[in-house]
Amino acid sequence: MTAVVITIDGPSGSGKGTIAGLLAAKLGWNLLDSGALYRLLAFAAGNHGIDLTNEEALKTLAAHLDVQFIGKRIILEGDEVTDDIRNEQVGAGASMVASLPAVREALLQRQRAFREAPGLVADGRDMGTVVFPEAPLKVYLTASAEERARRRYLQLKDKVEGVSLPSLLDEIRARDERDMQRAVAPLKPAPDAIQLDSTELSIEQVMERILSEVASRDLAG
């Protein structure tokens, strides 16, 4: 029997990663942070001097990406990069490489391989529309761009020097535009997704809503 998948898609800063991590821990399931793969590819491209528009070279790099996920640690080509891939610059690079069809194709099987018993919580942009279209519970998590920028600002202000709310808002809007307008696997809700706007909800309230959907579908086993 194949493992059950719950997908959580949505724009940057909507809380996907936080909620997916909490949900996977609560259910005792595996976790796929698909954005990390695109971030790793953009980061590795920088290390290898590959231009972020060079689709052929990026496709080859994606197919051979030497990456290990060890708990919360991410090792790329032997070096720990867990924190290095989390800044907005790498996020913007990830969004650029993610617009290339050959890159998406090269990463597809790698993402599907995360589907293992007892279950998988997968977060990203196209988890419910392309990677796991048969998932029995799909969540599309949003929040206003202003709220997402505010959350990101709170997350970064003590860690990154010179971080500014207006520039974070600009970056979030630019990334939304690129992720939603690209030709291949654009960010959009799957037709059967549950849409949740978390602008006015706490993390606990979002979790409560999703857990009630899990219970009503009897997915937790």
Ligand SMILES: Nc1ncnc2c1ncn2[C@@H]1O[C@H](COP(=O)(O)OP(=O)(O)OP(=O)(O)O)[C@@H](O)[C@H]1O
């Ligand atoms: N409902 C919420 N209320 C308040 N803060 C939240 C909520 N959800 C998430 N956050 C906070 O917002 C920040 C961004 O959340 P998170 O990294 O999970 O977003 P994301 O959608 O995974 O972003 P990205 O796609 O860029 O990785 C974190 O600091 C997180 O704690």
Ligand SMILES: Nc1ccn([C@H]2C[C@H](O)[C@@H](COP(=O)(O)O)O2)c(=O)n1
């Ligand atoms: N399934 C996915 C996941 C991510 N991306 C791209 C688009 C994002 O802007 C970028 C970084 O993702 P994040 O870590 O911020 O979730 O990667 C995608 O196209 N498809």
